[in-house]
Amino acid sequence: MSNVTVFGMGSFGTALANVLAENDHNVLMWGKNEQSISDINERHQNSRYLKGAQLNSAIRATADLQEAVEFADIYLIALPTKAIREVVGQIDSLLSDKKTFIHVAKGIENDTFKRVSEMIEDTLSPEHNGGIGVLSGPSHAEEVVIKQPTTVAASSQSSEVSQLIQDLFMNNYLRVYTNDDLVGVELGGALKNVIAIASGVVAGMGYGDNAKAALITRGLAEISRLGEQLGADPMTFLGLGGIGDLIVTCTSTHSRNFTLGYKLGQGLTLDEALNEMNMVVEGIYTTKSVHDLAEEQHVDMPITNALYGVLFDDEPVDQSVAYLMGRDKKAE
Structure with a gap:
């Protein structure tokens, strides 16, 4: 059992938070939309993005960044690419030790042409970087959240991080393969x-x-x-x-x-x-x-x-x- 903070309350972050909770991990979601936060905490739904889907009742949500940072040693970054540097920078300012960062963002930064893992590495202080990985593949949130069979790939420069991602998310409806080509x-x-x-x-x-x-x-x-x-x-x-x-x-x-x-x-x-x-x-x-x-x-x-x-x-x-x-x- 691990403690995982999910940064972002969009459809895919929510679906993966549900996977983690279903796998018996402790999950806290962080975001800024008060309606989504109350929806998750009180009704166990995120109707703004996944209308009609019932979430695991153990998932909690907060707008308190300090609480979100202190909750876990593993962070799932489920944010738009253009928000990555700002939020990771805010997280970094609150850290005192290493954390593992897993992202599910699918973009390339304008002007720098950097991939998301490179953006996270750039923004983090080296002493806070406990490993960076990605979870990617054909995985619509609308199907993952209702437990339809899905297969994805986990990748990192660290084989330990790839294995961690596989262990965290894999279950009988989400099959995770490791891939060493980040x-x-x-x-x-x-x-x-x-x-x-x-x-x-x-x-x-x-x-x-x-x-x-x-x-x-x-x-x-x-x-x-x-x-x-x-x-x-x-x-x-x-x-x-x-x-x-x-x-x-x-x-x-x-x-x-x-x-x-x-x-x-x-x-x-x-x-x-x-x-x-x-x-x-x-x-x-x-x-x-x-x-x-x-x-x-x-x-x-x-x-x-x-x-x-x-x-x-x-x-x-x-x-x-x-x-x-x-x-x-x-x-x-």
Whole structure:
């Protein structure tokens, strides 16, 4: 039995908090939304993000950061990428010893192009860093919280941390594999969100299975090219953190990235689409990071480039599809 603090009260953080509690760990969730805190503490629900799902009654929630920091030696960081440095910095200021950090964020920082584990390592004082790992893979919160079979990957530069993550989360409905390629697992989780928005665009425009399959397949090729350039094992992208996560995010209405793309494909502007949604869409920020990083690394990523034009240069979606289909002939 371990004490775990979950920083973040979104859908996936909540679902994983429930897994931990079901596995008999002591769980405290931290966040700033008082309605969600009372919902969790009094009704054992988080109706803002997981409507109708009943949570383990042992889960508690607080807005007190000091309490959250002191509660546990293991921290699960379930926050949007853009909030990581701020919150981890606040945690670091309250620490007096080493803690283990596990994150489930799927993004790449704008401008620095750093992966989330690198952001956490940058922000933590060395004397507080007891190991950093990631849990990633095809795992919609809506299905995890109702105990549908799910498989994911745990990765870290430390085999002990990878094993810890596996031990914490694995049970009869959540199967956890370890993977020693931290770079590949983090990149796979982040880059698939870019392709998922594009997949939603294609679906929103009314195109069928042929177009979706082509987009996913060529999207995987883009992810693999950039990943290998950055030192990832290409085999990682054929696993749960790669093609597994890509398939589920590119095909499911549970995916906020797919949903955003679908709305864009139906003709909404980016602002109009976001106004209809209640969650952070990581793929928007990641598209900018990946576009700029690919240019810096001289890696060809046509789908990413086309989506960047739609999101940041107001290019029409049909024009972007025409660009992709009209590129010069080449070998696969």
